Amino acid sequence: MTYIVLPPARNDLEFIEDWVLSNFGAAAAAKAIDDLIEVFDMLARFPLAGLERHDIYPPPMRFFSFPPNWVIYEPASTLRIHRVFPSRMELRDLVL
Numbered sequence: 001m002t003y004i005v006l007p008p009a010r011n012d013l014e015f016i017e018d019w020v021l022s023n024f025g026a027a028a029a030a031k032a033i034d035d036l037i038e039v040f041d042m043l044a045r046f047p048l049a050g051l052e053r054h055d056i057y058p059p060p061m062r063f064f065s066f067p068p069n070w071v072i073y074e075p076a077s078t079l080r081i082h083r084v085f086p087s088r089m090e091l092r093d094l095v096l
Helices: 009-026 028-046
Strands: 002-005 061-064 068-072 078-086
Touching: 002 009, 002 028, 009 028, 009 078, 028 061, 028 068, 028 078
Parallel strands: 002 078
Antiparallel strands: 061 068, 068 078
C-alpha cells in the first residue's frame, strides 16, 4: 500500500521541522522528519495499526501515537495522512 500526505499534514510537517530546527538544530530536525516518514511507511504496510477514536472522528479515521505527536490518517487503497497533531494539544480541537 502507498500513502499520500495531504496539505494540512504537509503544513504540520513544515511546522514540526521549523520548530525542531530552531530549538535543536538541523540534524534533529532531519531526524524528526525521517522518523515520521518511517511511521507513514509502517502505517501504509499496517493500516489498522492506529486506534479508532469514535469520540473525536468516526471510522475510517484512525489515530497513531508517535510521541510527541498523533498521526491522523485514513486507511484506504492509498492511505491518506490527514494531520500530524502535537500530543500536548487536545485532540478534540483537531480540524481536518
